[in-house]
Amino acid sequence: MVEARSKSIDSTKPSSKLVGEVLVVGVGVAGIQASLDLTRLGYHVTAIDKSMTIGGIMAQLDKTFPTNDCSLCILAPKMVEVYRDPNITLYQNTELKEIEFLANGNLKVTLEKKRLGIDEEACKNCSECYNACPVRFQEDISWFDAGLNMRHAANIPFPSAVPPVYGIDPDKCLHVNFGICGKCQDICPANCIDFDFTSQIIEITVGSILFATGSTQxxxxxxxxxxxxxxxxxxxxxxxxxxxxxxxxxxxxxxxxxxxxxxxxxxxxxxxxxxxxxxxxxxxxxxxxxxxxxxxxxxxxxxxxxxxxxxxxxxxxxxxxxxxxxxxxxxxxxxxxxxxxxxxxxxxxxxxxxxxxxxxxxxxxxxxxxxxxxxxxxxxVPNTKPMADILGIELNEHHYFDPGTVDSLQQKGIFLAGYNIKPMDIPLSVVSGSAAAAQIARRLSKSRFDRIVEKEFPPEKNIRQGDEPRIGIMVCHCGINIGRTVDVEWIAEEIQKEPNVVVAIHNYYSCSSDSQVTLKEMIREHDLNRFIVASCTPRTHEPLFRVTLQEAGLNPYLFELVNIREHVSWVHMQEPELATQKALELLKMNVAKVRGLQPQQRKKIDIKKTVLIIGGGPAGLHAAWNLAKQGFAVHLVEKEGTLGGAVNKISREFVLPRERAILEKLDALLGEIRNEDNISLHMNAHVDEVSGFVGNYNVTIVESSSEEAEVEVGAIIVATGAVQDPTTENVAGGNVPRVYTQEEFEKLIEDRTAGSFKKVVFIQCTNQRDDGNMSSDFPNCSGICCKISLKQAMMLHEADPSIQITILHRGMQLSGDINAESLFDDVQRFAAIARYSPDNYPSIEHDGENIAISLDEVNTGMALRVEADAVVLATPFRSISNTKDLAMKLKVPVTHDGYFLEAHVKLRPVDFATEGIFLAGSAQWPKTLDDAVMQGLAAAGRAAGLLAKGFVEVEGITARVDEEACIGCGKCAEVCPYSAIEMIERDLTIDMVHITVPKAHVMDAMCKGCGTCVGECPTHAIDQRHFKTSQISDMIKALFPVPGEDVACRRLAP
Structure with a gap:
């Protein structure tokens, strides 16, 4: 056993550059995100986890809020992606034992990998050892089923575990302890069971370390x-x-x-x-x-x-x-x-x-x-003690590192993500992983791509015109998401009766790593040239299966994913028989379509290594600085005349100690940004027009002087922030003097005007959290207002302890801050705290001079009346006024709350569905300062990962023009939402007469395959690859058969 410790090496040798290698400790959702982002950014990753599988707590969950997605369904593709990425070396059952801080800035780490009694390279995940093992015992609470299940001495945490490798528990194995049994060894077809449990010591040198070890319940x-x-x-x-x-x-x-x-x-x-x-x-x-x-x-x-x-x-x-x-x-x-x-x-x-x-x-x-x-x-409980022991650093009373310690560690190349930073949910954990990757990329910017290898695929199978379609089908139970409603087994049996369907199976989770192996084996064993998976949404899972087809030697576009979860089981859960029939009909339709699929090719397009950032607040500033230091050019557009955004509204004199450090960093950053050569500032400006596509956007910026600047960028980050709603008249009974929003009151505190008030009442949840008698068009909670009120109350008290302070609330919202509860305790020592019911928002009365608030107090049941010199209302924070207009220019969606809508609430929180455009800070939802900074860094990391290679691969599913049928009317170009169609002149000779005629031409790099032009063309001269008119027709005929016409056995069309 290696003693856990860290040490510094004092050396006067000349420094060499930092290596492009990163150690990620802990491969839950934060570690997974960081690992994948780091490889996109150009760094090799060694990822270790002390358990037998990656995935962390998220892999154990049944569903995720607020979408109720199957947790493993959305996580498994990410887990598989980590496992098969050639630039990620994955060690499970492995712990970090020692760190040496080298004089050149690199870190030498010692890892201890515990062997599982099985040759992991040879294990085929066949489960024969598990089935043969006679030992059964109750698992403990730390195991995957949290102590509720029995397990064998030969076991795997769960069928979809990554890596897909079994292991033997030496404490329970009969062969290890008594020299008897050995049934697993006898039956193993790969001869991989060796009962070797010795530890392997691994030493590597890395440029940075990321700790993402999560938490334990x-x-x-x-x-x-x-x-x-x-x-x-x-x-x-x-x-x-x-x-x-x-x-x-x-x-x-x-x-x-x-x-x-x-x-x-x-x-x-x-x-x-x-x-x-x-x-x-x-x-x-x-x-x-x-x-x-x-x-x-x-x-x-x-x-x-x-x-x-x-x-x-x-x-x-x-x-x-x-x-x-x-x-x-x-x-x-x-x-x-x-x-x-x-x-x-x-x-x-x-x-x-x-x-x-x-x-x-x-x-x-x-x-x-x-x-x-x-x-x-x-x-x-955060899993921070092991790393604290290795680093020799004390944790604070909350089991976390103090902010100053975190800064010091980052200077040495050590970063944190996920629950190691503070309590956070899955989306923020993902953000923290991307943010850490961006910070590491800045540190290692000179080592980008030093250790990266390109993934290699086997030669693609030649699919010739006239080859008979041979279709394989995998129908997924998706746990019970599909299987509870749809008879998956019956569908697999029925669909195999369709012509050209060679094999059809059903399985529990089609997205798991073992299912990807099964899929490839099916293709090889049955000589398949088409494949269908009937499972969940292609938005998250289609890329996974396409790569699997490539690994099996098939073109990735010879694949179709049929969504029988969202389109069937979730919407028809009360009608299982009809749902089953609908699922079968959808599969039959897609079999008809797949018969005519053709191989398609993605094209590489050079991109501009420049980023446009819209918004100069905390998120935008940190995104700009990070990208600039990574070597990318940045255009920063700010609508005001000064940078800073929301921080300009925060008092610098009256501020809590933990906020002061963040504000001081931001203030220092402002000066550095103004002098940064890679950052072009556009003040008092707005984005007027946006055209182009991922990697090649053309943007028109209009400044206050009405001068226009045309810039070309490869990616866009939206960090436009949020503002507090000034509306108070509906609850105050008009425009009442001395009734303020929190932002307005913050300015009074800064100006020292608030000290003239002797009785101040804060009322939380004004015009938000739409239930009870509070009617509002903002149905949710802004999430930051309670903390703001507590801070302002504390600042008032410290300035003048004689001020009588009352806080009226309906339940304090203090999540995501380890100090918020103690702050609330401190405020309660001098302030009166009363709770009102959502059904009875406090009544504000005034006579022009005096203000009084009446409420029914929940805890005592008493009717209270509180006099006030000033009332501070926690109104909602809303997205900026031009959000919808900007969204239309960028072709990105917004929510009914008016905020920008991310691509996936859990796993893509800073991405838009529109590729190449990213989201940061309070433009997504109101943020605390530290969360806004974190999301700005995350967006920078995502944008840098897109631009780092210098090219993007554009979609192979694009429109195609038959120029002989095209009459040059230009209607397709008029309706194209991406300006992907241009009218070009073609020379034509008719009866010895040379003429020039207009023809439509699709620019593949800009085409998004939406199909709008196909529907608009009056002569059917435009068709869309992968969604050809003939294929759609075949799908309709499969659903409504035409007597005497057979769409089966279609040969591959030219």
């Missing part, structure tokens, strides 16, 4: 007063595994003590978090409220008659779309939200019910509720 047995050791008391991860179709009970939600169906389930929030008790955490874990709502919703989908109760003191649903998700759980699914503090959970020995004793905060009375299952949403 507290064991429920730590809470005896809540019956934590009772078999029917689980933590959140355990319940995720219980409710998952691939879990130990196949998705049936039962009482583990009796194995009977559970009818009443209680979810207890804040267990082990927001607590002063020893061994527990003072801060909010930030994700528990939302995933409890998700678990309750999914439970109701399993069985609408199950009664679900969530016990909490407030609902922290404060990110994009989260409050609407809460309303859906409450109003549409009937989830009960019990506003109360739970004192104990005890078993009734007679009924075997679990009795929850709690205090109803609305009445102050102690009540009891009998339930079948109790889910303790226990705290998530």
């Amino acid at each position: 507290m064991d429920p047995s730590m809470f005896p007063t809540l019956a934590g050791e009772h078999p029917d008391v689980l933590n959140g991860i355990q319940f995720e595994r219980l409710m998952c179709a691939s879990g130990p009970e196949g998705g049936e939600i039962i009482k583990l003590s009796t194995r009977q169906h559970a009818h009443r389930i209680a979810f207890l929030q804040c267990v082990g978090s927001r607590s002063k008790k020893e061994g527990e955490l003072e801060f909010c874990s930030s994700v528990c409220c939302m995933y409890a709502m998700k678990e309750a919703q999914i439970t109701k989908e399993h069985d609408p008659d199950v009664e679900c109760m969530i016990f909490n003191t407030e609902n922290r649903a404060c990110a994009k779309g989260f409050h609407e998700y809460y309303l859906r759980a409450k109003d549409d699914y009937g989830v009960k939200f019990m506003q109360g503090r739970v004192a104990s959970v005890k078993e009734d020995l007679g009924s075997q019910d679990l009795i929850i004793a709690y205090e109803d905060i609305r009445t102050g009375k102690v009540k009891e509720e009998p339930v079948d299952l109790v889910i303790l949403e226990t705290a998530l």
